[in-house]
Amino acid sequence: MIKLVVTDLDGTLLRSDHKFNDEDMVSLCRLGEMGIIRAIATGRSPFSASTVLPDDFPIDYLLFSSGAGIMRWSDKSIIHANQLSQEVVQYVIALLVEMHADFMVHEPIPLNHCFHYHSSGKLNSDFERRISLYKDYSQPLITGVPFPGPASQVLAVLPNDIERFNAISKKLNGVQVIRATSPLDGKSIWLEIFPEGVSKSGGIQWLCSYIGGIHPHNLLALGNDYNDIDMLNLAGEAFVVSNAPSELKDKFQVVPVNDEAGFSHAVKRVLKKG
Structure with a gap:
């Protein structure tokens, strides 16, 4: 049973033209209707993410700066943050x-x-x-x-x-x-x-504890680059888009490229299993 879906942004959910596939938007809305938590895990800062994500984007949480911080999307409040001394x-x-x-x-x-x-x-x-x-x-x-x-x-x-x-x-x-x-x-x-300890997987584990009742085997994760590896290794269902490096495609399940709604393909594949 998938309870949390986390996707990378650039090169994964976001198309090459910096827009989103209609099919992926439908999938995100459907996940919300099913009560499944939706999150984006990105290397972008909140400021940078806001340039491509509208305020009403259908997610529940934004893990930004590779997991250094977490924002609750509904009210844009930062619920977790780390810093170097x-x-x-x-x-x-x-x-x-x-x-x-x-x-x-x-x-x-x-x-x-x-x-x-x-x-x-x-x-x-x-x-x-x-x-x-x-x-x-x-x-x-x-x-x-x-x-x-x-x-x-x-x-x-x-x-x-x-x-x-x-x-x-x-x-x-x-x-x-x-x-x-x-x-x-x-x-x-x-x-x-x-x-130390900051990563996408570290942010996800903090979020799972914050929400409660979510184990890594309840996680679907989708990525496209080296900074997604720890997140993908954590997830019960791990996917990469076809535009990912070959060494990632050799290790994880593969779906179509970001420009062809790879996110929706991953979601559909896992929901069929359920």
Whole structure:
């Protein structure tokens, strides 16, 4: 019996044109009528999510910033939030500067669309594009002065180089490191740094406890990228859309691409089993 359905947003529920399939909207409404809890788990901040999700979007919860925070969608109240301490933020900044990485330090929730950035000086078009997109909410990081407070996350934008990702990850201690593919150029690696325990699966488990009566085997999860793996491993029914990397498609059930209502196919397949 499925009691909770959680889907990733970009590249999964959201189409390539940043709109939604009518069939998927019908499926979300049907799930609500059946009393099944609906949630989106995304790497986006609440501000970023609001640019594509209208206020009346048919979900119950938004797990944002890869599980760092959870919003009850009906009244947009934040019911759960995590942050990196000032001490940890300073340690991460020093390490990333030493590793010559391009990165952003994001303000605490709910203003975590605002960030301070540091450039290594090397060409990094994905990094520059993200700064341009958030030009009204970003400012250069002054590396010689201690960061003024806690942060929701630190995001390093790397070229498509898994060895560099692994090298930096191995040096980071006492934090949660999550790999994601850039939604901007579709190839750069985003190395996301959160407080220990923060992940999509961690957010889902917190939500299950908050709601009560929901076990991971009651969960249907749908994703498309590396930052969804922990969520998919948690779920009793785990799916990826066909536009996911091959290594994910080899491990989880596969449905059509995000542009062809893959979400609805996953829901229908599981409801048929019931």
